[in-house]
Amino acid sequence: MEQQKPFTMGNLHWAHWLIVALSLLMTIAVWQYSKIQIQEKNENRFHREAEQVITLIIERLQKYEDALWSGVATIKSHEDTINFSQWQSFSSALHLPEKYKGINGIGVIFNVPDTALPDYLRRQQQDRPDYRIHPAHQNVYRFPITYIEPMADNLNAVGLDVAHESNRLKAALKARDSGQAQITAPIYLVQSEERTPGFLFYVPFYNSTNDSDSELIYEDGDLAIKKRQRQFAGMVYAPFIVYKLMQGTLEKARRHVGITISDDGFLLYDENHKNDKRYEKGPQFQQAFPLEVYGRNWLITIRSSSAFRNETSNNQPTFILVCGIIIDAMLFFLFIILSNANRRATKLANYMTEGYQAKSLELERNIERLKESNTELEQFAFAASHDLQEPLRTLTSFTELLKDELGSNPDKPHVIASIKYISEAAERMQCLVLGLMSYSRIGREPELMSVDCNDLLDDVLSDLSVVIKENNVKIVRATLPVILAFPTELRMLFLNLISNAIKFKNRETTPCITISSKEEDDHWLFSITDNGIGIDPKQFEHVFLIFKRLHSQDDYPGSGIGLSKCKKVVALHGGKIWVSSKINEGSTFFFTLAKSPKK
Secondary structure, rough: HHHHHHHHHOOHHHHHHHHHHHHHHHHHHHHHHHHHHHHHHHHHHHHHHHHHHHHHHHHHHHHHHOOOOOOOOHHHHOOOOOHHHHHHHHHHHHHHHHHOOOOOOOEEEEEEHHHHHHHHHHHHHOOOOOOOOOOOOOOOOEEEEEEOOOHHHHHHOOOHHHHHHHHHHHHHHHHHHHHEEEEEOOOOOOOOOOOOOEEEEEEEEEEEOOHHHHHHHHHOHHHHHHHHHHHEEEEEEEEEEEEHHHHOOOOOOOOOEEEEEEOOOEEEEEEEOOOEEEEEEEEOOOOEEEEEEEOEEEEEEEEEEEHHHHOOOHHHHHHHHHHHHHHHHHHHHHHHHHHHEEEHHHHHHHHOOOOOOHHHHHHHHHHHHHHHHHHHHHHHHHHHHHHHHHHHHHHHHHHHHHHHHHHHOOHHHHHHHHHHHHHHHHHHHHHHHHHHHHHHHHHHHHHHOEEEEHHHHHHHHHHHHHHHHOOOOEEOOOOOOEEEHHHHHHHHHHHHHHHHHHHOOOOOOOEEEEEEHHHHEEEEEEEEEEOOOOEEEEEEEEOOOOOOOOOOOOOOOOOOOOOHHHHHHHHOOOOEEEEEEEEOOOEEEEEEEEEEOOO
């Protein structure tokens, strides 16, 4: 059992596994956070595009409505009568193909009672001998399309009585009774050979009477409806084929979403099908918008397309995950290197002590060899840490080159952010490696020397003068003794404790650090007191552990090795170190140094 202890001790410590596990968990957490952020950003972009689509549809229909009302105004300006040539002039002035893309035309429908039918036909056939009303029907209403421009594209609609079909008639009567613009339920236009869904857009006009037009349009109640029915003269209308309307309103090339429009369950328009080249079977996002449109209930469903996925694709989370795993692997291999070195050292020590009782003289030589081996081990740990800096410097250099290359390209912010994550991780890794190098060199001074602690403290405060001045730190010092010590290590001890007292200052008070000493039986007792943020008493045993950090890297950057080095320096001088503290009330670090330390 005893024989196997050195090998067990040489295995990775639980703290090493904990560090690697926590680092991996942090990598996964950052990866997940990055994914969530990108998902939220893409979702917000989809909602913006969807709302823009709805806004454009509403604005375009309002623009068409304004054109129809301008037709009503033109008829009113001609004293409620307008002939074929006058309507042609009005239509030509609108520049329909350029300003009203998606509209099939604009026309006039008159209300023709039976008593007025002969006179109506006579007037229309003066300019157009072939004009006739069609088809025949049994309804009491007669609403023939009198004019429609452009004539060439709408020839089949001229003379069509919209009262012959229920959807056309229902919307016409609703426009008459309400005085407001209305659209029909889905229909197939007679001028459309493709038999694709469309609708008619009506605005009514009335015969001039003592009542103003605004009274006829905006009055409420049964009396107002009866007035409108008596004075109803006709409608200005526009026919629409829905897919042409959508092409004129929302060009696909400028969108990253697909649109489906239905009217009370009837499919008017659909881009979300497999024959559309931008269709995506499982869209990232989808949203339905119920919309009341001029007396009809439309449901507009908007889905993200393959173009949206391509436009918003982002490899930043994967990049973060891969780089984080690489850094974790480097840290893990560093621990393995140190563990294997320790295992080799303990195996060598076990081998060298096997012949102690039989060969005492040989034991002395073996002890000497062991000392040399330990020296080599320290050199090996130092060299291992030193050699790890080279790949870190290479990684830092290449990330700086990438940053310079991408600095003038604002189109890839996610790549620049990823490079920043790598640079920061490399800097933290380099800080850890430098800390390990410094830790491994403690105790390598050849001889103890007489050290005046007052002069040593002067040097330390001189080195920290800039940060002391920047933080307005007050230093209170007592006279310190002259002791036998290792100068470099002792200087490191004072430097770490004083710089920590400055770093962990309380931002609400002026920093004050008190340095004193006391002679006791066989040692000197030193104390360094501050009025900083303090330490939780539960953490007193943990603060001296290597790599142990009580605060986040963002709040208080560092390697987590400083107090471990202090503990090692104090032990080198045959002493002990401990801390007394309360949260937000400051800390006092005590340490003892033997009067006669042994090398």
